[in-house]
Amino acid sequence: MGKVYLTGAGPGDIELMTLKAARVVKEADILIYDRLANPDILDMARQNCEMIYVGKQDGKHSVPQDDINEIIYQAALKYENVVRLKGGDPFVFGRGGEEAIYLYERDIKFEIIPGITSSVSVPAYAGIPVTHRGITTSFRVVTGHESPNKKISQIEWQTFLNDETIVFLMGFHNIKLITNKLISLGKAKDYPCAVISRGSTPEQKVVVSTLENITKDSKGLLTPAIIVVGEVVKLREKVKWFN
């Protein structure tokens, strides 16, 4: 019986992969991977390494999670080194926990290899610090996948602090609903907001705007994309470094 490495691949720039992730990819007998911001990572694997794509796009699962769990489990019965590769960090909206529990319940050994999450690193590549002394004392990473019009929301929209930076993942297709919701809760229409598309890759695009105008201004940007809401967005003027 093999071992499964639930591995974070980082946000895109291949150098933002950890040394540990790179090692297990090189040693893998099988790679089970999602849509990755940097597919070059797959070239690091051995020539005879089996590859299975179980990609999801914007939260729409091309392969249902139950099937993915089973694919990983079956791979562990067959191979020594099984690498389950995910963008960013496996536990930040990566469903890595569910996969770990599935393996635990079947007595399969696993390791978690954390990755650099896009929620912090993609803003960093856009020159946006998620916290900044004197501007914000906290930041929150929120799923943007849930429609803000949902009657009973899992998200506590009312509890966002005034100065809190809010990072929405998987929310680009809901951007109009999200920004309208924040405005309806009392945030100023001209409150700073940014969208970062394909962060840390050569295709990175950043649009800085306001809650009111960001939907229009970010139209046409490609996914994956992150929405950042907060005064810290303005720091990009001085902190911008990556083109």
Ligand code: SAH
């Ligand atoms: N586990 C991942 C997040 C998975 S959810 C992590 O820790 O980063 C997928 C969402 O992450 C996308 O919808 C998008 O909002 C964001 N994302 C991932 N990579 C990105 C990138 N290179 N640029 C912009 N957004 C990215």
